[in-house]
Amino acid sequence: MLGRRLQHLSLALPAALLLIPFVLIVTIGGLWIAMHGENLLEPGSGEDFVGLGNFAQAITDPTLGTSIGVTVAYVVAAVLCETALGVGVALLMRKHFWGKGIVRSLVLIPMVLTPVVAGLTWRLLMDPTGGTVNYLLGLVGLGSDHAFLADPATALAAVILVDVWQNTPYVVIIVLAGLESLPPEPFEAAQLDGATGWKLFRHVTFPMLGPVLSIVVLLRAIDAVKTFALTQTMTKGGPGTSTLAISNYVYRVGFETFDIGYSSALGLVTSVALVVLIFPFARRLMVGTGAVPRRVRGGRA
Amino acid sequence: MKLLHGAMRPLFVYLFVVWCLAPILWLVSTSLKSDVEAFSATPVWVFTPQWGNYLSAWRDGGMSQAMLVSATVAVGSSVIGVICGVPLAYLVTQVWRAESPASARVTLTILLLTTLPPILGLTPMFRTFYAVGMSRSVVGIVLIHAFYAVLLALLIFRSFLIGFPREIREAGMIDGAGEWQILGRCILPNLIGPMFATLVLALIQSWNEFLYALILTTGDTQTVPVRVAGFLSFVGTNWANLTAAGVIATLPIVIFALLTRRYMAQGLTFGGVK
Numbered sequence: 001m002l003g004r005r006l007q008h009l010s011l012a013l014p015a016a017l018l019l020i021p022f023v024l025i026v027t028i029g030g031l032w033i034a035m036h037g038e039n040l041l042e043p044g045s046g047e048d049f050v051g052l053g054n055f056a057q058a059i060t061d062p063t064l065g066t067s068i069g070v071t072v073a074y075v076v077a078a079v080l081c082e083t084a085l086g087v088g089v090a091l092l093m094r095k096h097f098w099g100k101g102i103v104r105s106l107v108l109i110p111m112v113l114t115p116v117v118a119g120l121t122w123r124l125l126m127d128p129t130g131g132t133v134n135y136l137l138g139l140v141g142l143g144s145d146h147a148f149l150a151d152p153a154t155a156l157a158a159v160i161l162v163d164v165w166q167n168t169p170y171v172v173i174i175v176l177a178g179l180e181s182l183p184p185e186p187f188e189a190a191q192l193d194g195a196t197g198w199k200l201f202r203h204v205t206f207p208m209l210g211p212v213l214s215i216v217v218l219l220r221a222i223d224a225v226k227t228f229a230l231t232q233t234m235t236k237g238g239p240g241t242s243t244l245a246i247s248n249y250v251y252r253v254g255f256e257t258f259d260i261g262y263s264s265a266l267g268l269v270t271s272v273a274l275v276v277l278i279f280p281f282a283r284r285l286m287v288g289t290g291a292v293p294r295r296v297r298g299g300r301a
Numbered sequence: 302m303k304l305l306h307g308a309m310r311p312l313f314v315y316l317f318v319v320w321c322l323a324p325i326l327w328l329v330s331t332s333l334k335s336d337v338e339a340f341s342a343t344p345v346w347v348f349t350p351q352w353g354n355y356l357s358a359w360r361d362g363g364m365s366q367a368m369l370v371s372a373t374v375a376v377g378s379s380v381i382g383v384i385c386g387v388p389l390a391y392l393v394t395q396v397w398r399a400e401s402p403a404s405a406r407v408t409l410t411i412l413l414l415t416t417l418p419p420i421l422g423l424t425p426m427f428r429t430f431y432a433v434g435m436s437r438s439v440v441g442i443v444l445i446h447a448f449y450a451v452l453l454a455l456l457i458f459r460s461f462l463i464g465f466p467r468e469i470r471e472a473g474m475i476d477g478a479g480e481w482q483i484l485g486r487c488i489l490p491n492l493i494g495p496m497f498a499t500l501v502l503a504l505i506q507s508w509n510e511f512l513y514a515l516i517l518t519t520g521d522t523q524t525v526p527v528r529v530a531g532f533l534s535f536v537g538t539n540w541a542n543l544t545a546a547g548v549i550a551t552l553p554i555v556i557f558a559l560l561t562r563r564y565m566a567q568g569l570t571f572g573g574v575k
Contacts, residue, residue, distance in 0.1 A: 029425030130340035
């Protein structure tokens with residue numbers, strides 16, 4: 001059986017050769033840089049051992065607190081709007097209508113659009129002088145000189161709007177596929193009992209969609225937490241810190257002020273926090289849906 | 302609720318399509334305007350197409366070089382991702398039972414790595430590539446995108462292999478075939494569609510990736526998103542050129558995505574939705 005065993009190992013080998021060095025570099029390298037307080041602008045600064053100082057600073061850093069707040073607001077608002085709008089549109093698209101096939105293809109486009117291009121397109125649309133959004137608002141008498149992205153009061157909402165624009169189709173596509181895979185019998189039975197409209201949705205469709213919705217919300221949340229390209233191209237985290245998501249802050253510290261030691265510490269602290277928060281959900285939600293098997297613990301294989 | 306029935310129903314869907322496409326159509330139309338028209342306070346609806354915007358974005362703006370780099374990085378990393386991820390997916394679904402603890406451990410590790418934010422690797426990767434002298438080549442960015450492609454390929458391909466009949470492998474073993482032979486000759490030929498879909502999703506992921514590309518590529522090795530973002534500072538706000546670059550950047554992936562629409566839902570949820 002040694003031959004078989006070796007063959008099994010060889011199946012895992014290519015992935016292991018790529019994944020293991022990466023994980024080692026990220027963890028050990030990250031810890032090393034964080035504990036040496038290296039700054040790219042100060043040659044030799046990587047040689048001083050500063051211990052856990054950067055981590056202590058990170059935990060009490062008010063800007064990190066602010067950026068966590070921004071990220072949480074971003075994730076909650078974006079994912080909620082995307083789910084509500086996406087489920088609504090998917091329900092409308094369920095029955096046959098003229099052009100359904102083409103519509104299904106067309107809504108894919110924002111979703112696969114390069115986020116940098118999406119951010120720049122909307123930056124153009126929302127420009128205070130040349131932007132079309134202001135022109136349209138002016139037409140209906142709502143004023144035509146809003147600097148959406150330069151005003152701390154509206155910048156975050158504007159960026160969230162673009163995230164919603166780009167990612168609602170994701171929810172539509174997946175919920176629609178989920179709806180189409182549901183068995184028709186419960187709907188027929190409920191309709192025989194006189195359930196229609198909202199009642200049918202609340203008591204039949206929604207419960208049956210539960211697993212699909214959980215996965216959509218989870219995957220969207222995991223993705224939204226990592227947001228960088230949209231915020232970076234639209235506002236660079238500004239004005240001030242009003243759209244400074246965690247990724248933007250870590251990037252700013254590491255590659256605009258070049259304090260890569262502190263940037264590493266911030267990255268490690270937030271990553272540990274994120275994994276502790278999200279991973280249990282990921283594990284539980286993926287269980288039983290075919291993504292991850294139900295029984296995780298137990299004897300040897 | 303009455304409104305949502307009958308003839309009104311598709312109308313709302315069409316409105317949603319307009320909302321999805323209007324900004325993109327505006328992007329395309331801006332890319333064909335002159336710079337003055339592109340940034341005019343009242344939108345210009347009638348204009349002579351300025352195809353020169355595309356020429357200057359392509360040639361002077363360096364989009365041709367960026368497209369070449371991005372194509373290399375995307376193809377290289379997704380092929381590596383599939384080559385590494387598919388055998389592992391075969392191992393954890395067909396060789397080991399998907400319910401086995403060993404299989405679950407591998408899958409949960411991959412899920413954990415997927416959950417980790419990319420910012421975690423930002424400084425260590427930058428520092429390491431700098432130290433080994435890879436900061437001026439595309440090798441570094443290919444390897445990093447390949448890492449994420451492996452995670453994607455494993456999670457997607459696992460979902461396609463999990464429902465695949467195990468009898469095929471057993472028949473192959475009776476014939477004395479090795480695991481690689483069974484995978485290559487008996488299983489993969491049945492899964493060409495899913496394999497293509499996995500490849501395309503990895504391609505799109507790599508093509509769109511911005512964070513690592515921003516710090517690990519410079520000058521001639523800049524990928525498309527980095528180059529497009531660079532239009533902001535290089536040419537001030539030459540929106541006509543910038544939008545032309547944006548259209549060029551977008552075209553290839555939109556075409557690819559439309560080709561694999563059929564597998565999107567399953568691929569994008571790692572099998573959560575069939």
